[in-house]
Amino acid sequence: MSEAPSAPRTVEVPQEARDRARELGWEDGLIELALQQGHTLQEVWQALRAGVTGEQAKMYLARGARVVRPDFWWMRVPTEWGIRVRPKDPAMGLQLSDLMVGTYGDVPDVWTNRSEIARGSWPNPVVEDMGYTIFEKAIVWADCVVPLYEIAIRDRWAAATDLPWSTLEPLPTDIERAVCQFLTEQSERAYFEATMWAGWLPEISYGFLELKLFLSTVIFDLARHSEAFRKRALANGGGLGLQAPTDYNRIVKEARTFPELAAVLFVQDSMLLTLFRHGERIAQNQLERQLYALCARDRERLVEYQVERLKHFLYKMPDRREEQNLYFSKAEGRIAKEWRDPAVWEPLAILLGGGTDRIEEGRRMLLELRKAQVDDYVANLRRATFERKSLNGRLVAIFEEATAPTATA
Amino acid sequence: MAVNPSTGQGEGLDLSWLDLYDDAASATPSKKGMTLADINLGRYSAEARGAGDMTFRLRGAIPRPNAQRFGPNYQSKADVWAENCLMLYEEAVQRQWSSARDIPWETLEPLPDDIERAMCQLCTMLTEVEFIAGDVPGQWLPFVSAQDYEAGLFLMTQIMDEARHTDVFRKRALANGGGLLAQGAGLGLRTLIEARDFTEMSVLMHIQAEGFVQSMFRMGELIGKTEADKRIFRMSAQDESRHLAFGVMHLKYVLDTEPERREEIHHYLDKAEGDAAGGGSGDVTFPPVFEALCILLGGGKDKFDEGVQKFLLLRKRQVNEYLHRLEVAGLGDRRQRVGPLLRQFVEAA
Incomplete structure (x- = not known):
């Protein structure tokens, strides 16, 4: 969490945030403590979304640390990396056909992901069904x-x-x-x-x-x-x-x-x-x-x-x-x-x-x-x-x- | 003027359709060519819209007595209309661009690994978000009456715009x-698909979601590191401006003509602002997106804290521009009711 520039001190904490905090084992009052220390609700929400546990949050707030270093896990997801597509036909520019390389060009016979994930990206473990009906x-x-x-x-x-x-x-x-x-x-x-x-x-x-x-x-x-x-x-x-x-x-x-x-x-x-x-x-x-x-x-x-x-x-x-x-x-x-x-x-x-x-x-x-x-x-x-x-x-x-x-x- | 041509019942000529033209139209092109505004004449004009029907009869065409219905669609103009949709359609057609040829791809140059990964993460989220924004108008088009033809045409240009954004x-x-890289958060995107009313969809997608995206694109000079990146954000922002303009003017039309819907619209916003900090723009508080933006705005992983400060400025800009747009549409009182996750960024009016 970073220092908040000028966040208002009295904010209404959304129920969704409280529910999420409870799921992660945050003690009652921990959100208010974070806000009192000058963190914005945005940052609290950020921590909750990132799955910071109650114990981690408590330790962090207790030592008065200013920044929780994100671990940038998304940089290490095992998608195909090092792709540098170039236009095959300069007159047409960089076309979709140029992108059909490696795993990114693999259009499967049956698509199984029910979310709006971009083909070739790393899926979230849990996603809502977006309601698509055509997978073949x-x-x-x-x-x-x-x-x-x-x-x-x-x-x-x-x-x-x-x-x-x-x-x-x-x-x-x-x-x-x-x-x-x-x-x-x-x-x-x-x-x-x-x-x-x-x-x-x-x-x-x-x-x-x-x-x-x-x-x-x-x-x-x-x-x-x-x-x-x-x-x-x-x-x-x-x-x-x-x-x-x-x-x-x-x-x-x-x-x-x-x-x-x-x-x-x-x-x-x-x-x-x-x-x-x-x-x-x-x-x-x-x-x-x-x-x-x-x-x-x-x-x-x-x-x-x-x-x-x-x-x-x-x-x-x-x-x-x-x-x-x-x-x-x-x-x-x-x-x-x-x-x-x-x-x-x-x-x-x-x-x-x-x-x-x-x-x-x-x-x-x-x-x-x-x-x-x-x-x-x-x-x-x-x-x-x-x-x-x-x-x-x-x-x-x-x-x-x-x-x-x-x-x- | 009613005619009901027989369909092959006899061998003689019918020709009754030749007698329907008691209101001749001779539109003349303006300096922008022959625009929809130039043909907005007489009984064909948006102002002359009569009662809707459930066929796809275009406004101004003569009804067939035996025309079949096609299922429910919006009967009231206020349900889908925006006064600027004629102009926005023409602008959209004129300002189409090509992701293949209008982006200076040759200006891309190797970037530090953290920056490139952050840019790719942001693009992963955006390519995901943008096609939801194409599906959504697609979902509603069959329900837009052909009496409000130009609103339908505009939505078709939006589908094309969003395809291009997905692609770029x-x-x-x-x-x-x-x-x-990692799939972006779906939080908020479902909200757009879940809308059960056109105005609900438009407020959430055009004004809130696309508004937040637009505010981000307009910081593209800070986010993008190459001329190609900056151009992508500029061109996309240009398109988003039209979608936003449609949403703002649609909401204005609703509030002007059906002021009793004000609380209902607040209700949609109450839900959306509570559900996700980014609304349907894709959740910028989702860690991969948040962190990628902070790296790009700060200039690297080692300048993450600077990035956080700029990110908070971006959030402030998003929220205040959003409230300003609602104010222009006639929903200025949203400022006092904005959801808690956004309220901290509200500047004094």
Whole structure:
């Protein structure tokens, strides 16, 4: 204990401190004696936290010593020492991948610590359970999260200043309203998805730190997408339209486990990536072209994670392969239902066709785009070693009906 | 304006969604670009917030009559709102930085063993603390109504900020011949996860915990021994300022609009100040953290006593800045009620 500079002499001793003192065998009155000798309550608390016994405290106070030398036990904990990581790629700087060395890079198949301990540090002997529920690497992990985290940070952009707002020019009313309706839906979808990933963060234990860091970039990306879509909708004489349909989002919300959440979102993440990759076809101006391209670049990282996570999951947990069909089928069915919603497909058909008067042509173009979305989705599943033998009937029906004379997109 | 588009029931066109735009918006960018403040217009503005619903319908979007609910979320604006969240979101987006490239890692140089170990111990504690600070807003985001959209967006930037802090302190611990050391104390961190109300969480995390961390970061010139270390603290402090600003203005909004919650908020603080001297900032009185800070502040193990004096100054600064922030938020009477472990550091107003 050190000399206190100017501590008040009359302080209320918290019950927690008294209880701790009793546990350590401090006699009644010893805390008051320490305070009378000029030690602060902070220092008394410090001694209690350090496990100073009643006998030690009594001896120390009796000899009027001023300082109890801490023994710095934490300097001697047997963690891996002597680490000097350096950037492997100077252009990218010091990346997470550079830290994956020795024991610090060992991401265990099962993480057993239930506290918020940083992986690689020396655990406290007794800690409270922080309530994490995900301890298996196979559930959440993909090796690509390590580089993707840094790439996400490198590729960050700002909707306020990185898009050419001043170049916006008035569009025909039907086109402007189609843009606004499409972006109202997309803004809500991005915002909603961000909140869903965010809600799962506290479930994931700290063994999978890098995955949590990557998901944080996903949440931030989706925030920017939602923001940018809203800004565009309010910038050119339009406004927000009808809220997004709720069927698909509800099953995201209803997911009971992380693998279910990831599987359900896989479907939309892949479909939206393809949509934004085709942004040139629906964009009406340079701003929208840039916006969709930036969103596609961000979503590529997310889909990369989705593919690699699923692949790793299926490899480690092959008995859960068939179960995934249930989630994919459910998600495909809900997406197909929403693709038939007029406030979803009509704006896209107008944008693709070039106006309300050309909506039939736009509908045909949309069908091609939907086909590309589904093809890419199936290909992404295949990259993850997952073969969808038959897609959900609602989704298939969209393309089967297209051959009929009065098809809907 | 109500429309209810049919979903593939007929083959004809619906197009009813084309008739929803009787309140056209043409936001123009300001000198800071197209900001959230620039699109805060008419029926889309935060001021025009109507009743919440339990869907994720964004403020200003037209409701679907058949929209399903998604479970409970906050219905009252005061529950989650801060008047500065539009500005803070934009600032957060503009001021993102990269722990990989914006820290001059090349300026790290071998330090005396005691100093390096102390720095690594501090970083071990901070990397632990910072990701709890990312989990916590994650926990609450699903309960923030999309009517209070910008508050939600701000929390998403906070998650990103905390990820970067987690990452930068881990990098620092592994970059200069050291490593991670003893796990920091969890005391106080559980308090943040345990909060059952957004305002409770915000007061404990944004104002108390991040406030204490912020006061520490602002002494980074004393704590850090290399330019890289000092830069880490400066950049992190910049981010923490936004989180604190959100918390202060959220509390102000609550106290301005729901003054009946004052005693309830005191109750949360009574508990938190009693449970741990450092609140949710990670317990700086936990011996490894306390001792590491004293070594860094003093300049070595052999100057530990000088370090203790500076540590006490840090505690004084933490507590008084904390009380000042509460005062700005309208909770000036906290000064008279502050918990015993903090009271000894209170300076006369």
